[in-house]
Amino acid sequence: MNxxxxxxxxxxxxxxxxxxxxxxxxxxxxxRGRSRRRHRWAAYAAGSTAVVLAAGAVVGVATQRSGEARxxxxxxxxPTTLTPLxxxxxxxxxxxxxxxxxxxxxxxxxQPVREFGDQKVPADHIExxxxxxxxxxxxxxxxxxxxxxxxxxxxxxxxxEQTVLGSEEGYPVGSLDTGIIVxxxxxxxxxxxxxxxxGEDGGDGCFPAMLAEKNGSRTYAWGMGTDDFLDEGKxxxxxxxxxxxxxxxxxxxxxxxxxxxxxxxxxxxxDGSELEATVASGTLVPGESMFWGTVDGELAQVxxxxxxxxxxxxxxxxxxxxxxxxxxx
Numbered sequence: 001m002n003x004x005x006x007x008x009x010x011x012x013x014x015x016x017x018x019x020x021x022x023x024x025x026x027x028x029x030x031x032r033g034r035s036r037r038r039h040r041w042a043a044y045a046a047g048s049t050a051v052v053l054a055a056g057a058v059v060g061v062a063t064q065r066s067g068e069a070r071x072x073x074x075x076x077x078x079p080t081t082l083t084p085l086x087x088x089x090x091x092x093x094x095x096x097x098x099x100x101x102x103x104x105x106x107x108x109x110x111q112p113v114r115e116f117g118d119q120k121v122p123a124d125h126i127e128x129x130x131x132x133x134x135x136x137x138x139x140x141x142x143x144x145x146x147x148x149x150x151x152x153x154x155x156x157x158x159x160x161e162q163t164v165l166g167s168e169e170g171y172p173v174g175s176l177d178t179g180i181i182v183x184x185x186x187x188x189x190x191x192x193x194x195x196x197x198x199g200e201d202g203g204d205g206c207f208p209a210m211l212a213e214k215n216g217s218r219t220y221a222w223g224m225g226t227d228d229f230l231d232e233g234k235x236x237x238x239x240x241x242x243x244x245x246x247x248x249x250x251x252x253x254x255x256x257x258x259x260x261x262x263x264x265x266x267x268x269x270x271d272g273s274e275l276e277a278t279v280a281s282g283t284l285v286p287g288e289s290m291f292w293g294t295v296d297g298e299l300a301q302v303x304x305x306x307x308x309x310x311x312x313x314x315x316x317x318x319x320x321x322x323x324x325x326x327x328x329x
Contacts, residue, residue, distance in 0.1 A: 080101055080102060081101060081102060082098070082101075082102060082104065082179060083102070083178055083179050083180075085153065085156045085157065085160070085178055085179075085180060086102070086103070086104045086178060086179040086180050088152070088153070089104055089106055089153060089180055090104045092150070093106055093107075093149075093150070093153070094107075095107040097247045099181070099244055099247065099248065099249055100249065102179045103179045103180075103181055104179060104180055104181070105181050105182075105183060105244045105247070106141070106149075106180060106181065106182045106183070107183055108182070108183045108184060108185055109144055109148035109149065109182070110148070111144055111145055111147065111148040112214045112215060113137075113139055113143050113144055113182075113184045113185075113214070114143060114144060114145060118212065118214070118219040118220065118221070119195055119197070119219060119220045120217050120218070120219055120220075121192055121195065121211060121217075121218045121219060121220050123218075125192050125193045125194075125195065126190050126191070126192050126193075126206075126211075126218065127190075127191045127192065127193060127205070127206035127286075128190065128191040128206065128283070128284050128285070128286075129188060129189055129190030129191060129211075129284060130188030130189060130190040130211050130218065131188055131189045131190065131280070131284065132186060132188055133188065133189050133252060133254065133278070133292040134243060134245070134252055134292075134294050135186065135187040135188070135189075135210065135241040135243060135252040135254075135292075136183055136184075136185070136186055136187060136241075136242075136243055136244070136245055137183075137184040137185055137186070137187045137212050137221060138176070138181050138182065138183060138184060138242060138244065139174045139176075139181075139182055139184045140157065140173075140174035140175045140176050140178070140180065140181070140182060141153055141154055141157040141174070141178075141180055141182060142154060142157050142158050142161060142173045142174050142175070143173060143174030143182070143184070144182070153180075157175070157178050157180065160175075160177075160178055161173065161175050164177075165177060181244065183244070183245075184212070185212060185213060186212075186213065187210045187211065187212055187221055187241060188210070188211050188213075189208060189209075189210060189211075189254065189284065189290070189292065190208070190209060190210075190211050190218075190284075191206035191207065191208055191209075191284050191285045191286075192206055192207065192209050192211070192220070193205070193206050193207075194207075195220070205286060206285065206286075207223060207224070207285070208223070208224050208254075208256060208284070208285055208290055209221070209222065209223040209224070210222050210223070210241070210254075224237070224239055224254075224256065225237075229256050229257060229258070230256055230257070230258050230285065230288045231258060232258050232259075233258070234257075234258060235257075235313065235315060236255055236256060236257035236302065236304065236313055236315050237255065237256060237257075238253055238254070238255045238299075238302065238315070238317060239253070239254045239255070240252065240253050240254070240299075241254070243294055248296075250294055250295065250296055251294070251295050251299065252292060252293070252294050252295075253267060253277075253292065253293055253294075253295055253299055253302075254290070254291075254292045255277070255290070255291050255292070255302060255315075256285070256288060256289065256290045256291070257288070257289050257304065257312075257313065258288060258289075259287070259288065259289060260281040260282040260287060260288070260289055261281075261289075261306045261312060262279055262281050262289040262291070262304045262305070262306065262312060263279065263281070263305060263306050263307040264276065264279060264304070264305045264309075265277040265279050265291040265293075265302060265303070265304050265305075266302070266303045266305075267293050267295055267299055267301075267302055268299075268300055268301040268302070268303065269295060269296070269297040269298060269299055269300055270297060270298040270299075270300045271297060273296075273297065275293050275294075275295060276293070277291040277292060277293035277302075278291060278292055278293060279291045289304075291304075299317050300316070300317055301314060301315065301316055301317060302314075302315045302317070303315075
């Protein structure tokens, strides 16, 4: 296959049929799949292979010349109680909190997460931001060096990944299927120019992306697909990132739309609760509007209005096109 394709074109190919899943299990799958997709394509554009960080699962992939990958990360049925490892972590690791019937959140270790494919973003490639929008990055225990955790925890998770989740083609690293989630630090929203290794000239200016931080440097975590939602005449789009910082599962929703007429954005949940989002019209992405807010419960609708209060768009949250590779809502 000789066709040259950009990262944005590659991401465009990952839309599929609608699914019927719902609830916290799907939210977790969506979050992992969305970040896995964006990170995977960034790695392809850079010509790298083998291992990528996937928001809770660093997975081995087999890359073919066509650029396709076979993701072998198993999607297991979640337990209804804490695993023995999660129970011990809750009891023995200071600051660990229980998030759900089967999940616990472990505080960030003093050591940085080991990056598998994360790409450094030079300061001169960040046009605006980064802005703290309340989003966090989450991953698994073995995404860190063994010394970051007690030996019983790191070795126990590794053994689970190898014996339960592994296959003849390899095993995942940094899996969340043990019910143990590690807070890997903040994710900030920025407008960045394409990296040189992506093979793009950057002529279209900057694009919105979520950036992590490691050793004082910014790294690319994930982007917002093809960015078609910022084109004239296109509907707004929504992207989500899980947030456990309050000790309960919540969701940070990020949206964008063409133009700078948007003055206010109201996020409406399925129970009728409303949240006024933070709006950046023209200040983060030139000529475009971005907004964000942290939502308790399930988001149902987003309403944008101009400075006179006139409704510009009522966007119903769409079902995920694929339960693993969810991107656009």
